Amino acid sequence: MPANYKDILSHLSTEVDQETLLLYLQGKLSEEKKHEVEKHLLQDDFEDEAVEGLQEFRDKEQLQYMVEMLNRDLKKKTEKKKKRREKMRYKDQPWLYISLLILVLLIALSYIVIHRMLKG
Amino acid sequence: MKADQFNHITDHELLERFYADHDNEWLGILLQRYTLLLLGVSMKYLRNEEEAKDSVQQIFLKVIQELQKYKVEYFKSWLYMVAKNHCLMRIREKQGKITTEINDRISIKPEEESDRQALLQTDHTLDLMETALNELNPEQQQCVTLFYLQKKSYQEVSGETGYSMLQVKSYIQNGKRNLKILIEKKLQEETNRK
Numbered sequence: 114m115p116a117n118y119k120d121i122l123s124h125l126s127t128e129v130d131q132e133t134l135l136l137y138l139q140g141k142l143s144e145e146k147k148h149e150v151e152k153h154l155l156q157d158d159f160e161d162e163a164v165e166g167l168q169e170f171r172d173k174e175q176l177q178y179m180v181e182m183l184n185r186d187l188k189k190k191t192e193k194k195k196k197r198r199e200k201m202r203y204k205d206q207p208w209l210y211i212s213l214l215i216l217v218l219l220i221a222l223s224y225i226v227i228h229r230m231l232k233g
Numbered sequence: 234m235k236a237d238q239f240n241h242i243t244d245h246e247l248l249e250r251f252y253a254d255h256d257n258e259w260l261g262i263l264l265q266r267y268t269l270l271l272l273g274v275s276m277k278y279l280r281n282e283e284e285a286k287d288s289v290q291q292i293f294l295k296v297i298q299e300l301q302k303y304k305v306e307y308f309k310s311w312l313y314m315v316a317k318n319h320c321l322m323r324i325r326e327k328q329g330k331i332t333t334e335i336n337d338r339i340s341i342k343p344e345e346e347s348d349r350q351a352l353l354q355t356d357h358t359l360d361l362m363e364t365a366l367n368e369l370n371p372e373q374q375q376c377v378t379l380f381y382l383q384k385k386s387y388q389e390v391s392g393e394t395g396y397s398m399l400q401v402k403s404y405i406q407n408g409k410r411n412l413k414i415l416i417e418k419k420l421q422e423e424t425n426r427k
Contacts, residue, residue, distance in 0.1 A: 131269045147386035155406060159313040163273025170282060179286060180268045187268070187293050191261030 129153050129160065129179070137162070139173045244308045252304065260297055263308070271316050278320035292319050360417055365415035372396070373408030380405050 129150055135144050137150045141192075154161040170176060239247070239262050251259035251397075264330045268289065275288035296315060305311045366374060379390045380401075 114325070124269055131266070134269060144386045144389055145384070147388065148380070151380070151387055155409065159270060159274070159309065162277050163270040166275065166277030166285070168267070169276050169279075169280065175270070176269070179272065183268050183272070183286065183289050183392050184265045184321035186290060187261055190293065191257040 135177055138167050248308055255299060262292055267312055274316045275320055292316050361416050362418050365412050368415055369408050369411055372403045376401050376404035377408040
């Protein structure tokens, strides 16, 4: 028995991975494994609060899908930035200059036309 | 880059790599490890599935921005703080009320307490535990015994005692905290006597 007493005082615990946590939430773990996860949660406020929140989701089977979607979005945010910045520099700007030039020419042209019409 | 192939790299190492080359991809790999937890914490505070998902995305952005500015030592504890602050702010925006924000403690240390830990785990403290356990109130004593000593899950403890899962959890949490306080008190009394 005294060996188990140590668990009450311990802060040192092995991490619980997301997969195990999902199985726990979906009620797919054995009682023994459940105990292990719960013991860990008692030592980690972050994970404990997270599990409390995750239990509020109506469909626990959807959680994995949601996480995958969020991760995909995160990947886009962290990966594409460089490429997008380069595109801005080399592609978008020439168009901007061309459009501005056309606009200036149009204004000048209309000015001349109106001016001549008024004179005429 | 596939996240799985970086499983062996610690959070700290990933952060170091980011600080070395400022490539956000390292942060992507690091943050993916916490998506589920962030979703859970957001849901706990915001109580709405869609809002929780939005909140995770905003926390991601915030983390990416903040890490460009500061050097963070203990990533997990820091992330937890950022997530909670973000949720509190959203609640505040919704209610228009002022809630206190947790201090920005970038160097916040996780609960390691190595000295106290060593002290608390000697055979002598474990002897004291037995007496301390008897001093807990009956509910806490029963739940702590079933959970820690008989290694039962919350559900099993709940089934045996008739308490709800939430009650079981709170009895265990409070029981555990009280046990620590009782043991520390006893140790203190002993040193005073000497």
